[in-house]
Amino acid sequence: xxxxxxxxxxxxxxxxxxxxxxxxxxxxxxxxxxxxxxxxxxxxxxxxxxxxxxxxxxxxxxxxxxxxxxxxxxxxxxxxxxxxxxxxxxxxxxxxxxxxxxxxxxxxxxxxxxxxxxxxxxxxxxxxxxxxxxxxxxxxxxxxxxxxxxxxxxxxxxxxxxxxxxxxxxxxxxxxxxxxxxxxxxxxxxxxxxxxxxxxxxxxxxxxxxxxxxxxxxxxxxxxxxxxxxxxxxxxxxxxxxxxxxxxxxxxxxxxxxxxxxxxxxxxxxxxxxxxxxxxxxxxxxxxxxxxxxxxxxxxxxxxxxxxxxxxxxxxxxxxxxxxxxxxxxxxxxxxxxxxxxxxxxxxxxxxxxxxxxxxxxxxxxxxxxxxxxxxxxxxxxxxxxxxxxxxxxxxxx
Amino acid sequence: xxxxxxxxxxxxxxxxxxxxxxxxxxxxxxxxxxxxxxxxxxxxxxxxxxxxxxxxxxxxxxxxxxxxxxxxxxxxxxxxxxxxxxxxxxxxxxxxxxxxxxxxxxxxxxxxxxxxxxxxxxxxxxxxxxxxxxxxxx
Numbered sequence: 001x002x003x004x005x006x007x008x009x010x011x012x013x014x015x016x017x018x019x020x021x022x023x024x025x026x027x028x029x030x031x032x033x034x035x036x037x038x039x040x041x042x043x044x045x046x047x048x049x050x051x052x053x054x055x056x057x058x059x060x061x062x063x064x065x066x067x068x069x070x071x072x073x074x075x076x077x078x079x080x081x082x083x084x085x086x087x088x089x090x091x092x093x094x095x096x097x098x099x100x101x102x103x104x105x106x107x108x109x110x111x112x113x114x115x116x117x118x119x120x121x122x123x124x125x126x127x128x129x130x131x132x133x134x135x136x137x138x139x140x141x142x143x144x145x146x147x148x149x150x151x152x153x154x155x156x157x158x159x160x161x162x163x164x165x166x167x168x169x170x171x172x173x174x175x176x177x178x179x180x181x182x183x184x185x186x187x188x189x190x191x192x193x194x195x196x197x198x199x200x201x202x203x204x205x206x207x208x209x210x211x212x213x214x215x216x217x218x219x220x221x222x223x224x225x226x227x228x229x230x231x232x233x234x235x236x237x238x239x240x241x242x243x244x245x246x247x248x249x250x251x252x253x254x255x256x257x258x259x260x261x262x263x264x265x266x267x268x269x270x271x272x273x274x275x276x277x278x279x280x281x282x283x284x285x286x287x288x289x290x291x292x293x294x295x296x297x298x299x300x301x302x303x304x305x306x307x308x309x310x311x312x313x314x315x316x317x318x319x320x321x322x323x324x325x326x327x328x329x330x331x332x333x334x335x336x337x338x339x340x341x342x343x344x345x346x347x348x349x350x351x352x353x354x355x356x357x358x359x360x361x362x363x364x365x366x367x368x369x370x371x372x373x374x375x376x377x378x379x380x381x382x383x384x385x386x387x388x389x390x391x392x393x394x395x396x397x398x
Numbered sequence: 399x400x401x402x403x404x405x406x407x408x409x410x411x412x413x414x415x416x417x418x419x420x421x422x423x424x425x426x427x428x429x430x431x432x433x434x435x436x437x438x439x440x441x442x443x444x445x446x447x448x449x450x451x452x453x454x455x456x457x458x459x460x461x462x463x464x465x466x467x468x469x470x471x472x473x474x475x476x477x478x479x480x481x482x483x484x485x486x487x488x489x490x491x492x493x494x495x496x497x498x499x500x501x502x503x504x505x506x507x508x509x510x511x512x513x514x515x516x517x518x519x520x521x522x523x524x525x526x527x528x529x530x531x532x533x534x535x536x
Contacts, residue, residue: 332456332457334519335459338513350434364456398402398405
């Protein structure tokens with residue numbers, strides 16, 4: 001649906017790599033061109049009309065984001081460069097000062113690198129323990145397994161809301177309830193969740209949430225760090241500079257601004273944030289529940305057509321998102337991607353930055369189709385036709 | 399045989415695909431930046447001669463076949479000859495003038511690497527061997 005809004009979709013191309021990044025509708029592109037063309041001033045810097053307009057546009061997006069995820073206050077919304085930066089800020093700015101040797105952080109083997117490596121570094125630096133909540137036979141995270149894994153040392157549970165290889169939706173609300181009863185913080189990597197479904201941070205009761213604009217029709221280089229206000233107050237800025245300080249005279253006398261500005265040092269990605277605002281308006285118009293429902297129906301259609309193909313091994317038959325991961329028997333995933341590319345079909349091959357997942361799934365590399373609302377049943381038919389012919393795949397994969 | 403058949407033959411039946419834990423072999427890992435192809439080379443030097451090469455790992459058809467063809471072509475060659483081969487191969491994949499007579503059937507990648515992302519796949523084993531040779535010569 002809404003295909004006419006995407007300039008690229010006028011071309012003969014089938015884009016199935018939405019887990020990596022989404023396409024951009026014309027309104028988002030136009031909005032950024034408008035900024036660069038008509039009011040390309042800095043934010044928070046000038047006492048003149050152009051700069052005032054920048055401030056207004058920029059801060060309006062904070063309002064849009066706040067409403068989009070149902071946060072309580074504008075101070076809870078910090079603009080970052082993306083999910084990765086948000087997660088790094090949470091780990092380095094909030095948890096590093098408070099975690100002590102022997103404290104435990106629980107993650108899973110299906111986490112993306114950006115929710116693994118910052119914790120690994122902290123483990124090396126401070127002697128915290130990073131342990132894994134076991135996944136079930138569908139590679140799902142269950143609340144029962146979580147309860148069995150938590151110890152008295154567990155201080156943080158840091159997990160994706162929807163994983164990027166399996167595409168399962170985690171029971172975040174139940175996890176938060178259990179965690180908070182046991183004085184455990186919950187960090188949610190929302191990169192694959194926020195673009196695809198209605199998210200209410202208050203209802204879920206997450207402590208921190210990170211997500212990126214570019215996976216939800218927005219520009220690259222913009223993301224959000226959401227944190228409960230009382231927690232964000234204690235997040236030490238990891239980047240210092242202009243815009244975030246109130247005054248400074250000497251190393252002993254540095255005064256930071258209030259939230260959220262103190263966590264947004266330097267000139268921000270203004271065009272990106274403004275473009276992101278347009279993307280949120282655009283998604284709101286379609287409706288997140290509508291998007292989620294349509295993606296699930298597309299996914300089911302794809303799964304039903306893939307199952308009968310004998311030379312296809314599906315990794316995640318069951319899943320509640322638009323992510324389908326599979327292999328063609330005896331054909332390396334990259335060769336499958338290369339074959340499909342010959343027919344202008346874009347899919348991702350590899351380990352999708354979830355490098356420790358192989359220990360659970362037993363497969364290193366896979367082909368991933370990740371759907372979004374502008375994909376169609378006809379596109380899936382095209383894909384299926386190409387994947388059905390094993391001889392053709394082998395013949396044309398190089 | 400046409401290029402495609404040579405590549406497929408080496409992909410389906412690669413030369414010396416076996417792990418070597420033998421101490422006489424030095425191991426060199428080589429992996430693709432796009433985080434997929436991952437090959438371990440095992441190289442046995444006898445002074446300045448490459449006496450044997452084997453490999454193990456997971457990679458695409460282009461990387462595996464390129465490894466196999468490289469192994470077939472370079473066993474028994476001196477380090478200097480091998481480096482010369484590697485550099486001619488790079489010239490080919492960079493679409494520069496190169497000496498076809500040095501590469502033997504490795505010319506089969508001449509066209510394929512024009513698809514940008516396949517170039518790193520073809521070069522992968524050569525990068526690994528180059529590193530192993532340079533370390534050996536040091």
